[in-house]
Amino acid sequence: MKLSHFNFKLPEELLADRPSDIRDEARLMVLNRKEQTIEHKLFKDVIDYFDEGDVMILNNTKVFPARLYGNKEKTGARIEVFLLRELNEEQRLWDVLVDPARKIRIGNKLYFGDDDTLVAEVIDNTTSRGRTLRFLYDGSYKEFRNKLTELGETPLPKYIKREVEPEDEERYQTIFAKNEGAVAAPTAGLHFSKHLLKRLEIKGVELPEITLHVGLGTFNPVEVEDLSKHKMDSEEIFIGPDAVETINKGISNKKRVCAVGTTSMRAIESSVSSSGTLNEFSGWTNKFIFPPYDFSIANCMITNFHTPKSTLLMMVSAFAGHDFMKKAYEEAVKEKYRFYTYGDAMLIL
Incomplete structure (x- = not known):
């Protein structure tokens, strides 16, 4: 596919420069790939789509004041x-x-x-x-x-023109952030509240943590029409034995295995065994995922709404299907979903 396939008109007022008042009450668009349906929910409703033994892979990187x-x-x-x-x-x-x-x-x-x-x-x-x-x-x-x-100051993206405010220090960080090293937040994870995580835990949903330290390269513009010629910056990954065991158990039991964010997806797709399971990993990845692409680990994904021509949009289009994602984004613009870092979320089943 070409760069121009990922262009669309995004009204500037839909770029979110502040988070939702309550983390888990951002809006949630739910895409069902099999049924080709679109639902409109709140993020806290995500729990309704997961059962005991299902897996949600969280990126526990921590943003430092860069x-x-x-x-x-x-x-x-x-x-x-x-x-x-x-x-x-x-x-x-x-x-x-x-x-x-x-x-x-x-x-x-x-x-x-x-x-x-x-x-x-x-x-x-x-x-x-x-x-x-x-x-x-x-x-x-x-x-x-x-x-x-x-x-240092909280490194909000440049598209947010306002001054950094005291609440940004907490809100531009997931509540499960542990390992310092990112210069940008893994934004899909920002929607989880302590209350929602506890409810998921009580329901029996597994919540393994991996680490991918998000770099600014994730947001670099693609400047070539031929996507195969784009080079991603490298980002550091740590995938430990406990996460591997939990995720591979979910795969073998044919459970829902959900990558929370493009960063989690990129990390797990960078360490796949020949049998289609996850390996432990400590190192760097420059993996660039764009359509067509066969995903090996996750069969479900949570992500934010991304900007035109971004590598993040390319990854989610590869996962959801380009035509279905195009339809979903047209719906998101029409329904005034909020885009980018502090924006709303999407669950792709």
């Missing part, structure tokens, strides 16, 4: 620094994006915080906006990371 603002030495120019990934703990080297990039060259120093106790030196150019920074801080590694957290 957006910092520093001042360039001498000029004092304000520079945004977006932390992408740590390269070397001992040397405190990080891959970052800087904005405005034209002002930042190798050898420049940036000063952070009112007291300038945290300093970074630019030691390499990686892309037009990418830089490698060496952070200079007079303290232990733990104290350094605490300083980054103190100075």
Whole structure:
């Protein structure tokens, strides 16, 4: 399929810049692939579609406050620094994006915080906006990371034009977030409340956790019409033995196995055995899923509503069927569902 197959008109007012008032009361569109039906529910109704022994795979990555603002030495120019990934703990080297990039060259120093106790030196150019920074801080590694957290800001996506608000620190994080390392939230998981998770647990639904640290590459635009030529950025995955055992048991018992989010789906599809079961995994994936694609692990998926031409839309189209997904998105626009990070959800059965 071509890039142009995934274009559609999305009214700007449907881009959600705030979360729903209550996590599990976002809207939920339910797609039944076999019956080709569409239902309109609330997210908390998701429990009605799962029974004892069914499996929901959760991504427990935790977003860290990746957006910092520093001042360039001498000029004092304000520079945004977006932390992408740590390269070397001992040397405190990080891959970052800087904005405005034209002002930042190798050898420049940036000063952070009112007291300038945290300093970074630019030691390499990686892309037009990418830089490698060496952070200079007079303290232990733990104290350094605490300083980054103190100075950092919740990394809301750029499409959200408003200032970061206090509630974003909690709402741009799933309630099961544990393993820090993501620079963007696994958004389908944002709809789960403690109450809903407890109800699922009581009903006997299995809730194994895996980790995929979401990077900004997930949101990079596709710039080639031929999708086979698009290269995804790599993201780090951890799939442990307990999750593998629970998920494979669900597969062998022919239960509903549901990937919560494109991140969970990408993780499990990156570690499939020759017999179509899940393997343990610790490493990186640059897997790009687009139609046509045969899924091996999950037979069900929860996801948000995605933007035109995005790799996320391509994945869910591969899962639901391109024509059915096109029809569902037309319905979503007509019914004014909310799109993107803080938007509404879809359950694909």
